[in-house]
Amino acid sequence: MPPTQVTLLLQQLKRQYPTAFKGNYLFYSQIKIRGIWDKAKLLIPWASAAMIFVPISLMLGDLVQQSFVQISEFQAQSYAILAILLFLMLSLTLILYQIQHSSYSLYQLLRHTPIKMAIVILMQALNLVFIQSSLLMWSLFFFGVSFGFVRFYRENLFKENSKNTEHYQLQQLRKICFWAYKQTCLIRLKLRFYSSHDPRYAELKQQLNHYAGLYTRRLKYEHQYCKTIKHLDVDSYLDENS
Secondary structure, eight states: OOHHHHHHHHHHHHHHOGGGGSSOOOOSOSEEEESSOOHHHHHHHHHHHHHHHHHHHHHHHHHHHHHOTTSOHHHHHHHHHHHHHHHHHHHHHHHHHHHHTTOHHHHHHHTTHHHHHHHHHHHHHHIIIIIOOHHHHHHHHHHHHIIIIIHHHEEEEEOTTOOHHHHHHHHHHHHHHHHHHHHHHHHHHHHTTSOTTSHHHHHHHHHHHHHHHHHHHHHHHHHHHHHHHBOSSHHHHHHHHO
């Protein structure tokens, strides 16, 4: 699939649906990595995570200890970390919802992340109640941030010969996919307030069919473009590079 073809398609879509590309933010894949590992690019999400979540966890820990003087420093810090992990769990659920309706292949890779995150949260709670190990507490915090933030911040497995412009085009295609899906949800909601005999109902039905078709076509197109510039999973990457 040549990039020029994708460029022309995106230009056409931007003319037809300008709002799809304005204020329609996708909270994933901010950094795209060729192959599995890129030390320089991997440092960015981890540095961001450290600057955001470590200070917040320490401040929350101090706040909890000041508010509940009867609990220990370890317990206060554990409660703070649990609060952050629960927030990340909620966030990743919403982000996965975006991914599910904008990138089929990426969703297949990440769809089990909430289960992994739930296990981390459960182990953190068990550590708070029974084990009370500071080392385990911070180790689980590391894994929680990895599953709930870093894994969504970056996207790897792009082919070595893929270009930055192609990465950008892929993200733009994902925007139109998710925007079209949101339109179908909005129209379905509106349909609930109209009788099937109302002329407005027929008009909304026509719009629904239009956006549903747009969503289906663009989602398939995004998947085809993914196969052009990405390895869809680790096995295909290893097979091609073995």
